[in-house]
Amino acid sequence: MGILMSERRLTEHQAFDVLRRHSQDNNIKLRDVARRVCERGSL
Known part of the structure; x- marks a missing residue:
């Protein structure tokens, strides 16, 4: 959430x-969406 x-x-x-x-x-x-945001730095 912090990244977004x-x-x-x-x-x-x-x-x-x-x-x-x-x-x-x-x-x-949801946990997979959050993981992807963390890995990629964006949605």
């Missing part, structure tokens, strides 16, 4: 919503 917060200037809640929506839209587990 600094990259997109989001609040903690907004960053979580971005991760959650991406997870749901792409049928990927």
